[in-house]
Amino acid sequence: MAKMVEVKGLQKNFGKFQALKNVTFDVNAGEVLGYIGPNGAGKSTTIRTLLGIIKSTGGTAKIFGKDVWSDAIEIHKSIAYVPGDVYLWGNLTGGEIIDLFLKLQGNPDTAKRDELIKKFELDPKKKARSYSKGNRQKIALISALASKAELYIFDEPTSGLDPLMESVFQEEVGRLKAEGKAILLSSHILSEVEKLADRVAVIRAGEIVDTGTLEDLRHFTRDTFHVETLQNPETLKEVEGIYDLEIAGNTATFQADSDKVQSILTYLTKLGVVKLESTPPTLEELFMHHYEEK
Known part of the structure; x- marks a missing residue:
């Protein structure tokens, strides 16, 4: 162009x-x-x-x-x-x-x-x-x-x-x-x-x-995941690349580094995935990423 x-x-x-x-x-x-x-x-x-x-x-x-x-x-x-x-x-x-x-x-x-x-x-x-x-x-x-x-x-x-x-x-x-x-x-x-x-x-x-x-x-930020599993997802606390993990029963919400998504998904399959939603960061989140205090 x-x-x-x-x-x-x-x-x-x-x-x-x-x-x-x-x-x-x-x-x-x-x-x-x-x-x-x-x-x-x-x-x-x-x-x-x-x-x-x-x-x-x-x-x-x-x-x-x-x-x-x-x-x-x-x-x-x-x-x-x-x-x-x-x-x-x-x-x-x-x-x-x-x-x-x-x-x-x-x-x-x-x-x-x-x-x-x-x-x-x-x-x-x-x-x-x-x-x-x-x-x-x-x-x-x-x-x-x-x-x-x-x-x-x-x-x-x-x-x-x-x-x-x-x-x-x-x-x-x-x-x-x-x-x-x-x-x-x-x-x-x-x-x-x-x-x-x-x-x-x-x-x-x-x-x-x-x-x-x-x-x-978006490669430099984290996607947000909301997942429901057959087994209790407490063990996600030990998985590398997961942040801000919140667990309620068999449902977990967390953020994940983009380069760790593949290994995280592999781990989730072991827990038995019932429902999985992934949300990329909005432009506003990307914007705030650059302006947050270091």
Whole structure:
């Protein structure tokens, strides 16, 4: 797949404070990269650098093979960006603002615009000053999703939206992905990232601490097992690779290291398995794995 975004060793200092430390990742065409981390981790600083709003201290960042700082104007012709907090012109209607954004990019898709206004249940005739936070967010999302961009950058895009509108957004991201667009999705809603992202990059204190598919990251965590056996499972206490074991009668719940699962399953067959359930860790559990105090 073609690389739409290439970030290598990106650094950004604000005085003595180093906000970004050798950040490296890429985003391919037809792919959603989930970019996750808590407030202050460096997500927004990374995005502002990619948008050419601030200049990096070191490293390189390219979009479409062009430098994000020196070629920002050219790059902006083919990207769409939605921030987590949207400020609009209060005296303009929602429809007027959407049309303005689309005209700025050029070649607006009015049919797609009208479809999105209906799907997001937006009243485009109201003045922007009367909109709630959720409706302001809808304006930005409709403007971005109706544009003919090649790269979409979403920074907390569903902030203020209800669950039904979140599902509309997720459906539209799926459409963009199918069309071969590249999407960088920064979100605190980990379930949303889990549904949409092909790969995940975890940033902590300005550094990328892990990156890969969810399956890649799950290799470093433990699955949860719930098992019912014919024999009393007390002897599981002696089995290597089992953690947080809880036993109630002939039922046991525990976590297991991924590289020990085969031997654990072999041992369980000796106890006579009546019922077995295995649950992989969620993205939230993977995320907390990186942020727990050592």
